């Protein structure tokens with residue numbers, strides 16, 4: 001139907017179905033149909049939903065007379081720039097995810113429900129006439145208000161954002177109530193080029209300078225900034241951003257976590273005078289929309305965000321930086337299972353801009369991309385300033401007496417550091433008090449009813465908790481099996497280590513950092529304040545403590561259990577163990593005093609541990625890469641996993657068996673394309689559901705992609721699919 005051309009409109013709606021929906025454009029809109037990327041309201045089943053226009057196709061596969069018209073056009077201008085739209089399409093295809101869900105699950109909530117883009121206005125404060133006439137002796141009794149007032153008297157106008165960095169909101173409110181200051185809303189003004197910096201850049205050290213000289217900021221290129229912990233990667237980021245700002249473009253900076261590392265945000269704010277917005281899960285819906293809108297309008301020149309910020313619209317992108325590129329948090333593990341790291345490279349390519357991926361422990365994928373010359377490898381092998389690399393010490397647990405998981409020689413080292421007024425970090429990747437509750441008489445163990453897992457003892461809360469499904473119960477004091485009262489909390493978690501260390505060092509602050517302790521707002525701030533005060537203290541925590549912190553006075557890092565990553569069925573476990581150990585160790589000796597790392601292990605001779613500490617991460621990674629090549633595992637082949645889970649123990653497996661049958665009919669097993677499974681997941685039963693997986697691997701990405709694209713619609717139609725929950729994970733990070 002040639003004449004139907006302009007009247008059909010294809011729309012993505014938030015739906016788990018892997019398809020788009022066709023509608024009609026009503027007569028009155030035919031002259032100016034909404035463009036791609038605009039939101040429209042459409043009837044969907046019995047509801048009306050917000051959808052995004054994909055295109056106005058020439059024809060439809062459906063009977064035109066059955067199509068319904070769209071109800072309304074929400075945006076006159078596309079909400080998403082064309083280049084970002086392309087990224088979504090690419091990602092939906094690559095990760096085999098419904099485009100509607102990909103688009104809508106990443107949009108700010110308020111836009112999903114049809115809110116308008118807010119007009120961007122910057123809040124500024126200035127002194128009123130009354131305020132300007134204030135005598136020098138006034139506000140004497142409110143010193144905080146006085147400092148704020150003095151600052152406002154010296155400048156015609158100061159932005160609220162800037163004021164709140166050093167003053168409280170309460171002080172602003174009080175001065176306003178006294179009519180001494182007033183709010184002025186303004187459209188954002190571009191910052192003058194000679195006023196970009198708030199502080200001078202550092203003088204780069206030699207290897208920093210070499211890296212900086214290499215980085216080109218025009219055109220697409222991927223750089224892997226492989227710099228040991230404390231080598232000053234952030235300074236390279238900052239100076240690269242400065243160059244980009246000087247020709248008026250925006251930088252998108254991705255980091256794994258914002259609330260855990262407020263120092264990072266501060267370093268960017270301290271350096272530049274330009275509008276900076278943050279995007280992360282802790283924002284209110286309104287704040288998130290505002291930050292998103294400021295990035296889109298180009299007002300925000302630096303956008304600092306976590307994983308999903310990769311989907312932020314940018315008016316004039318100039319550079320993408322992705323810090324701690326090895327971090328697992330860049331991969332979304334549910335729903336739309338994308339890798340923000342990989343998408344960042346695709347986005348940089350599509351926008352024709354450079355990307356810098358930084359890490360002290362780069363992923364094997366990125367190192368391989370350097371070998372293949374897809375990325376340019378930049379190495380910073382020395383620490384900045386006076387800091388030297390920490391020294392490693394192995395404590396053989398087989399020959400030591402242990403108390404609460406701590407060897408006596410380790411305890412002596414902690415005591416020595418504290419007595420020299422230094423700080424200590426104790427790392428244990430297990431939260432709670434003890435991982436097992438055990439009956440001394442009959443051997444009964446407290447287990448989760450819904451998972452193949454034990455319950456963890458949380459003593460402070462008096463509860464037994466499953467860390468996999470969050471099942472909780474009050475702790476028991478009597479064995480349900482033999483009624484004995486001799487129950488033993490066996491093994492160590494951070495809560496127990498904290499309690500014991502506090503007993504050993506009653507005069508020293510011992511602070512715990514894990515998901516339980518940081519649930520209270522302000523808990524993390526207390527840790528930062530104590531650590532930054534430089535006073536002796538002991539931080540005990542999980543991998544939350546390994547993430548990018550810079551505490552200058554930590555000189556000793558203790559790893560209580562270095563063995564946990566040595567034996568696991570996941571082929572990435574050695575890579576992760578190396579990264580974690582090096583990152584934790586990297587918190588030591590960042591100031592002028594040399595740092596030390598103690599690794600407690602039952603496997604002191606383990607060749608991998610030995611290699612890691614004697615040769616360092618890069619040699620370690622080389623060996624792992626060689627092993628991956630020999631065994632044909634990623635990055636030397638491409639992998640996808642189809643997962644299924646069901647309440648009934650057989651259904652998930654049956655679905656996957658059918659899936660394998662379909663897949664083999666499309667592409668029979670060959671040296672190029674292989675299948676493993678269905679296999680039970682590493683934890684077969686979790687939250688009451690039985691979990692299985694089917695692994696697909698291909699020598700070439702294209703073959704695997706083609707198979708998945710054909711397979712997916714067939715899986716949706718399988719009768720077995722109705723009885724299970726299933727998903728596809730392309731480039732899985734976990735088995």
Ligand code: ADP
Nearest residue numbers: 202203204205229230231232233234235384385
């Ligand atoms: P990384 O991110 O590589 O672990 P950071 O960027 O946190 O390292 O830098 C570690 C410390 O070294 C910071 O306190 C930083 O201010 C300092 N630093 C970085 N570069 C220099 C330099 N060129 N001269 C002096 N100090 C530097």
Ligand code: ZN
Nearest residue numbers: 439442479482
């Ligand atoms: Zn018992």
Ligand code: ZN
Nearest residue numbers: 448451466469
């Ligand atoms: Zn459980």
